[in-house]
Amino acid sequence: MTAIAGHTTAPPRMAASSRQRIIPALLLMPCLAWISFFFLLPLALMCWRSFAAKGYSFAAYTVLFTSPLYTKVMLTTVKTASIATVIALILAYPVAYVLTISGGFRRALILTFVFIPYWVDIIVRTFSWLILLGDNGLINKLLMATGIVHTPLELLYNSFSVLIAMVQILLPLTIIILFGAMLRIDRTLIAAAKIHGAGSWQAFRTVFFPLSLPGVYGAGLLVFVLSLGFYVTPALLGSPRQTMIAQTIMVEASELLDWGQASAAGLVLLIITTLIAAIYNRYFSLDRLWGGSDA
Amino acid sequence: MEQSAVRTSGARVRLRNLSKSYGAVVAVDGLTLDVPAGTFVSLLGPSGSGKTTTLNLIAGFLTPDAGDILIDERSVADVPPHRRNIGMVFQSYSLFPHMTVADNVGFPLRMRAKLSRDESRKRIAEMLALVQLSHLKARYPRQLSGGQQQRVAMARALVSRPRLLLMDEPLGALDKKLREQMQAEIRNIHRSVGTTVVYVTHDQSEALTMSDLVVVMHRARIAQIGTPRALYEAPAxxxxxxxxxxxxxxxxxxxxxxxxxxxxxxxxxxxxxxxxxxxxxxxxxxxxxxxxPEDMTLQPASSVQPQDRSGLVGTVKELSFHGDVFKLSIAVGDDVLKAKVAREQCGSFEVGRQVVISWxxxxxxxxxxxxxxxxxxxxxxx
Missing domain, CATH: 2.40.50.100 (RNA polymerase II/Efflux pump adaptor protein, barrel-sandwich hybrid domain)
Incomplete structure (x- = not known):
C-alpha cells in the first residue's frame, strides 16, 4: 500500500524524505565534528604513533606483553579494580535496597547523602583521605588519644589506602546503578511471595535477590571498567607497588617521553575496556542499565 | 477422582467493623461482613470504593486502623501474611519471572508445607492438570499467553490447599472472549476445590455470573449484600x-x-x-x-385509545441495535426513559413515534x- 502510494507521488516524497534525513544529520554535525577532532583524530594519531615511534613495528606491543614490568602493572591494575568493584558492590547493595523499599522523604534524604560526595571533585576527595589516614591524620590521632594504639598505624601509601579511596569514589555510582535496577523489580512479586508462605527473608532470598542479580552484574562491570583507568587515587595514596596502568602510561608519556610506548599501552587498555563492555552488551544488554526496555 | 484429591474445606471469614484510612482519605469505613465457608463472594464496586483495600487487609498487606478480621473464628490481627495460609491471584498475575511454571506452582509448597520431594511433585502435577497446563511446566512465564499465566497464578494460589483464596481483578487484563472462558473455569475450579473465594472486581457482569454472594461497595462502605439475583431484582x-x-x-x-x-x-x-x-x-x-428497561412494555400510541392509556406516554428519541435486543430512549416530559425490546418487536417503533410505556x-x-x-x-x- 505505502509502496504504491510512494510510487505515484514520488517527487514530493523524495524531497520530504531527503529533508528528513538531512535535518538529523545537520543537528548531529557539531557534536560529530567535536568528537572527530578531539577524540577520533587523536586516537588515530595515537594508534599511528604506537607503530611509527618504534620504526613502524610492533615493538611497543611486544614490550607490553613481554616485559615483567607491564605484566606486573597489569596484574596489579586488574586485581585492584576487581577488589574495589566487589567491595563497592557489597557496600552499595544494602543501601540501594533500603532506597528501593523507602519512600518519599527518606529516599530523598539518603539519595542526597549518596550524591554529596559525588559532587565533590575526585582530587579533593583523594586529598581528604591523605588528611584522614596520615601518621598525624585524624584517625591515628583519635586512636592514639584513646590509647588503642601507641605508634601511628601505617594507613597510607599501601593497597588499603588505595582501595578505601577508590571504593569511596565508586560507591555513589554503584548505588545509583543498583538502585535503578532494583526499582524495576515488581514489588507485587514480593507480596506474592509473602502471601504464599515466604517470610521477609525468604521472599528476599528467593525472589528479590535473584531478580536483582542482572543489575549487580551490570553495575559490577561498569564499575570495574571505571576502576581500570584510575590514576589520581593510586598516584597520591599508593606506593610504587600499587602502580596501576594509567600511572605507567603517564610516566612513559611525561617523564620518559616514550610516546610510542604510552600510546600502545593506552590503546590496549581501551581495547580491553571496550571488549568488556561489548561482552556485557551481548549478554545483559547495556541500555538496560539506563532504564531501557527489559526485552 | 482428581477433584477429590485437591478438595479442601473453605474457611469462614468475618470482617468486624473494619476501617482503614490513607491520610485523610477513608478507604474502608466500618466494614462488617460474614463470608460463609466455601462461598464465592465478590466485592464489587467502582474504583476507589475500597474493595482492593479490603482484600489487602484480609491478605495482611495492610494493617487495619480499627476492627478485626477473623478467619475460622480466629483473629488474624497479629498474623503476618505468610502465616495466614491464604492463596492469592493478583491482577498482573505476579508470577516469578525467574522460575519455571512448575517452580512457580511449587513455591508455596517449598515455603510452607514441608513435603517430601515426591509428594511436592505429585501436588504440582495435580494442580497443573487441574488448570490444564501440564504440558507447559518447564516454560518460563514470559513464554506464556495471558490466559496461561492466569492459570499458572491460579495453580500457584491453590497448590498448598489454602482454605481461603483471594482474587484481585484477575481477569482485567484479558480480552472479552477469554475472560468469559476463564470465568467459567474459575467457577469450575472453585466447585472442585471447595475453598472460600473472595473476588474483587469492578465488572458487574463478572460478579453476577460468578458469585454466590455479591457485596456492592460504594465510598468505603457496603451499599448492599445479596445473591446476584436479589441485588439485580431488588436493589436497596x-x-x-x-x-x-x-x-x-x-x-x-x-x-x-x-x-x-x-x-x-x-x-x-x-x-x-x-x-x-x-x-x-x-x-x-x-x-x-x-x-x-427490559421490564417495560411498549405499545405504539396509535394502537391504544387515549382512555385506555394506563402508563406514560413518550416519544422515541433513539433506537440502537445490540444484537439480541434493541435499546430505546424515550422522552417523557423532561425525563428520558430506557427500554429494551426484542428484535422482532422493533418494527413498530421508530424515532419520533409516540409510545405508551407500562409495566x-x-x-x-x-x-x-x-x-x-x-x-x-x-x-x-x-
Whole structure:
C-alpha cells in the first residue's frame, strides 16, 4: 500500500524524505565534528604513533606483553579494580535496597547523602583521605588519644589506602546503578511471595535477590571498567607497588617521553575496556542499565 | 477422582467493623461482613470504593486502623501474611519471572508445607492438570499467553490447599472472549476445590455470573449484600440499581402510602401505582421509581385509545441495535426513559413515534431519594 502510494507521488516524497534525513544529520554535525577532532583524530594519531615511534613495528606491543614490568602493572591494575568493584558492590547493595523499599522523604534524604560526595571533585576527595589516614591524620590521632594504639598505624601509601579511596569514589555510582535496577523489580512479586508462605527473608532470598542479580552484574562491570583507568587515587595514596596502568602510561608519556610506548599501552587498555563492555552488551544488554526496555 | 484429591474445606471469614484510612482519605469505613465457608463472594464496586483495600487487609498487606478480621473464628490481627495460609491471584498475575511454571506452582509448597520431594511433585502435577497446563511446566512465564499465566497464578494460589483464596481483578487484563472462558473455569475450579473465594472486581457482569454472594461497595462502605439475583431484582438503593445492569431511576413524589400499594407522581404528570416503599416514607417524600428497561412494555400510541392509556406516554428519541435486543430512549416530559425490546418487536417503533410505556406493578420498586447512591446529576434515567 505505502509502496504504491510512494510510487505515484514520488517527487514530493523524495524531497520530504531527503529533508528528513538531512535535518538529523545537520543537528548531529557539531557534536560529530567535536568528537572527530578531539577524540577520533587523536586516537588515530595515537594508534599511528604506537607503530611509527618504534620504526613502524610492533615493538611497543611486544614490550607490553613481554616485559615483567607491564605484566606486573597489569596484574596489579586488574586485581585492584576487581577488589574495589566487589567491595563497592557489597557496600552499595544494602543501601540501594533500603532506597528501593523507602519512600518519599527518606529516599530523598539518603539519595542526597549518596550524591554529596559525588559532587565533590575526585582530587579533593583523594586529598581528604591523605588528611584522614596520615601518621598525624585524624584517625591515628583519635586512636592514639584513646590509647588503642601507641605508634601511628601505617594507613597510607599501601593497597588499603588505595582501595578505601577508590571504593569511596565508586560507591555513589554503584548505588545509583543498583538502585535503578532494583526499582524495576515488581514489588507485587514480593507480596506474592509473602502471601504464599515466604517470610521477609525468604521472599528476599528467593525472589528479590535473584531478580536483582542482572543489575549487580551490570553495575559490577561498569564499575570495574571505571576502576581500570584510575590514576589520581593510586598516584597520591599508593606506593610504587600499587602502580596501576594509567600511572605507567603517564610516566612513559611525561617523564620518559616514550610516546610510542604510552600510546600502545593506552590503546590496549581501551581495547580491553571496550571488549568488556561489548561482552556485557551481548549478554545483559547495556541500555538496560539506563532504564531501557527489559526485552 | 482428581477433584477429590485437591478438595479442601473453605474457611469462614468475618470482617468486624473494619476501617482503614490513607491520610485523610477513608478507604474502608466500618466494614462488617460474614463470608460463609466455601462461598464465592465478590466485592464489587467502582474504583476507589475500597474493595482492593479490603482484600489487602484480609491478605495482611495492610494493617487495619480499627476492627478485626477473623478467619475460622480466629483473629488474624497479629498474623503476618505468610502465616495466614491464604492463596492469592493478583491482577498482573505476579508470577516469578525467574522460575519455571512448575517452580512457580511449587513455591508455596517449598515455603510452607514441608513435603517430601515426591509428594511436592505429585501436588504440582495435580494442580497443573487441574488448570490444564501440564504440558507447559518447564516454560518460563514470559513464554506464556495471558490466559496461561492466569492459570499458572491460579495453580500457584491453590497448590498448598489454602482454605481461603483471594482474587484481585484477575481477569482485567484479558480480552472479552477469554475472560468469559476463564470465568467459567474459575467457577469450575472453585466447585472442585471447595475453598472460600473472595473476588474483587469492578465488572458487574463478572460478579453476577460468578458469585454466590455479591457485596456492592460504594465510598468505603457496603451499599448492599445479596445473591446476584436479589441485588439485580431488588436493589436497596439507587447506587446499586444503577451500578448493576441498566436501570431507570425516575424521580417521583409519593402521593399516598398504603400497606399494599402506594401512589407516586412523576413530574407533574401521571399518578402511578407502585409497590409499597421498602423504607419509611410518607406522602410528599421524594423517591426514585426504579424499573429495569427490559421490564417495560411498549405499545405504539396509535394502537391504544387515549382512555385506555394506563402508563406514560413518550416519544422515541433513539433506537440502537445490540444484537439480541434493541435499546430505546424515550422522552417523557423532561425525563428520558430506557427500554429494551426484542428484535422482532422493533418494527413498530421508530424515532419520533409516540409510545405508551407500562409495566407490571411488581416490576417497579421505590428507592430512597436520599441514598448515598447516584448523585443528583446522574439521578435521572440511566
Amino acid at each position: 438503593n439507587a447506587f446499586v440499581a444503577d451500578f448493576l445492569g441498566d436501570s431507570n431511576l425516575i424521580p417521583a413524589t409519593i402521593v399516598k402510602t398504603a400497606e399494599r400499594e402506594c401512589a407516586v407522581r412523576i413530574g407533574n404528570r401521571a399518578v402511578i401505582a407502585a409497590p409499597p416503599a421498602p423504607f419509611a416514607a410518607a406522602a410528599g417524600d421524594r423517591a426514585f421509581l426504579f424499573v429495569r 407490571t406493578p411488581n416490576a417497579a420498586r421505590l428507592l430512597p431519594a436520599t441514598s448515598d447512591g447516584a448523585s443528583s446529576s446522574e439521578s435521572g434515567m440511566r
